[in-house]
Amino acid sequence: MRNDLFFYNTLNKVKEKFTPLDEKQIKMYVCGPTVYDDPHIGNARPLVVFDLLFRLLKKKFGNNKVTYVRNITDIDDKIIDRANELNIPIDDLTQRVTKNFLADCKYLNCLDPSLQPKATEHIKEMISIIEKLINKNFAYEKEKHVYFAVDKFSDYGKLSNKKIDELSSGARIEVSELKKNPLDFVLWKPSKNKEPSWDSPWGKGRPGWHIECSAMSEKYLGKNFDIHGGGLDLIFPHHENEIAQSQCANNIKFFSKFWMHNGFVTIKDKKMAKSEGNFISINQLKKKYNGQVVRLALLSSHYRQPLNWSDDLLNNSKNILDSWYAHYEIDFDEPKEDEILSLYDDLNTPDLISKIHDFAKKANKGDSNSKKKLNSVLKFIGLFSEDLKKYLVFKESSSTISKEEVEELIQKRNLARKNNDFKKADQIRKKLESKGIELKDLKETTSWHYK
Numbered sequence: 001m002r003n004d005l006f007f008y009n010t011l012n013k014v015k016e017k018f019t020p021l022d023e024k025q026i027k028m029y030v031c032g033p034t035v036y037d038d039p040h041i042g043n044a045r046p047l048v049v050f051d052l053l054f055r056l057l058k059k060k061f062g063n064n065k066v067t068y069v070r071n072i073t074d075i076d077d078k079i080i081d082r083a084n085e086l087n088i089p090i091d092d093l094t095q096r097v098t099k100n101f102l103a104d105c106k107y108l109n110c111l112d113p114s115l116q117p118k119a120t121e122h123i124k125e126m127i128s129i130i131e132k133l134i135n136k137n138f139a140y141e142k143e144k145h146v147y148f149a150v151d152k153f154s155d156y157g158k159l160s161n162k163k164i165d166e167l168s169s170g171a172r173i174e175v176s177e178l179k180k181n182p183l184d185f186v187l188w189k190p191s192k193n194k195e196p197s198w199d200s201p202w203g204k205g206r207p208g209w210h211i212e213c214s215a216m217s218e219k220y221l222g223k224n225f226d227i228h229g230g231g232l233d234l235i236f237p238h239h240e241n242e243i244a245q246s247q248c249a250n251n252i253k254f255f256s257k258f259w260m261h262n263g264f265v266t267i268k269d270k271k272m273a274k275s276e277g278n279f280i281s282i283n284q285l286k287k288k289y290n291g292q293v294v295r296l297a298l299l300s301s302h303y304r305q306p307l308n309w310s311d312d313l314l315n316n317s318k319n320i321l322d323s324w325y326a327h328y329e330i331d332f333d334e335p336k337e338d339e340i341l342s343l344y345d346d347l348n349t350p351d352l353i354s355k356i357h358d359f360a361k362k363a364n365k366g367d368s369n370s371k372k373k374l375n376s377v378l379k380f381i382g383l384f385s386e387d388l389k390k391y392l393v394f395k396e397s398s399s400t401i402s403k404e405e406v407e408e409l410i411q412k413r414n415l416a417r418k419n420n421d422f423k424k425a426d427q428i429r430k431k432l433e434s435k436g437i438e439l440k441d442l443k444e445t446t447s448w449h450y451k
C-alpha cells in the first residue's frame, strides 16, 4: 500500500514495512545520554532524528498511541572519572548535566519522551534480571563480578553482523582475567572506595552499562517492543549485549522488532567525539544560532548517512530558514499524509526538504495553498516553533552588540533622562531592545541583560 511506513532495520539489514506489534500501543526505546558532560552535536543527532520518528508515529497511529522511553544513564565509569577529575560529588555532576541536557532538548525543539527513567532508580530491576541470567546459566559470578557468557547465546553477533571469533580479535574489549571468554561482558561489579554502591547478592557494587537499558525497557515497555534506536556506535557492543541479556533472561525469540541507528556527525570527515576533542557543544551554538537552525542542519542529511558539520552548513540552514519565515502563518493545519510521504520512506528528510523548497517557490509566486502546505509541514517536523516576531528578535540579538557598547548607550540614555529628554532616552531603550537587551531602571543605576 502507498501509505505504509518503511524503516531500515539494522537487525535484518534491509528496509522493512513497519507493522506495530499492537496498533493501539506503539513502543519505542532510545538510549539516552550518559550524563558526564554537556551534549555535543554528535549527541544531538539521535535526539532530533528519534524526535522526528516519534512525531511521525504519533501522526500515523494517534497522538496517545505511542510510548517513547529515553533513559538517562546516571551511573557509569565515565561519570565517576569525570566527577573525580572535577573534584565534585557525583550527584552534583549528574544533576547539572541532566539539567543542561534537558535544556538542550528544548532548544532543539524536541518533544518530551513519554518517560525518561534514570538508571540509579532501577537497580532492583537490574539485579532481578542478573539473578535470572545466573539461574539459567547464561551468567556467572567471579570474585563479586558477574559476567554474561556470550558462548551461551547462539545469536550473539547477529545485530552487528559479526562472528564471535572475529569480534574477539577486532573489537575493543575490557581485558580481565576473571572472564571465561574475553568477549564476556560485565553485568555487575564491586564498587571501589567512595564509588556509589548498592547491596546485591554479590556484595556491594554497581551495574554494568548494558544491563541498565535491558531493565528500563522491560519495566516500561515489556519484554518485546517495536523499535529500539540509538547511534551507530551503540550497535556493538551495547545493543548486541542488550539483546543477549533480554532474550536469555526472558527466553524470547526477539527483543525489539526494529533496530534503527543514526549515522555519525563528522567534522572534516572525522567522527565528532569527546575522545577526539573535535566536538562542538550545543551550548556553544546557543548564543549564535536559533535552535531551529541547528535542528534544520541536523535534518538536512538522511539520518543513516554521515553528517558533515561545518559553519557553511549552519549558515546555509539559517538562510533557508530566514527565507521560509517570509511565509510564516500563525494558523496552520496538520499536514496531509501525502505531503509528508518522504518520511514514510525511512525518514527521508532530504527529499522532504526539497519538497518544502518547492512549496516555498510556489508561495513566492503567491500560491496560498503552497504557503499553507509549507507551514503545516514545517510545524510538523518541529520547525516554525516560534512566531515570526520571536524569530526576528533572535536574529537581531545574534547580530552581537558588545558589553561596552551597551554600557555606553546606557550612559547616554541616563544623561538624556537627567536632562528631561525622554524622547531620546526612549529611542535608546528601543534600540537596545532591538539588539536583544533588556533594561531595568533601579534607584541610582540601570541594570541590563540579554533577553
Ligand SMILES: [Zn+2]
Binding pocket: 030, 031, 032, 213, 238
Ligand atoms: Zn542503551
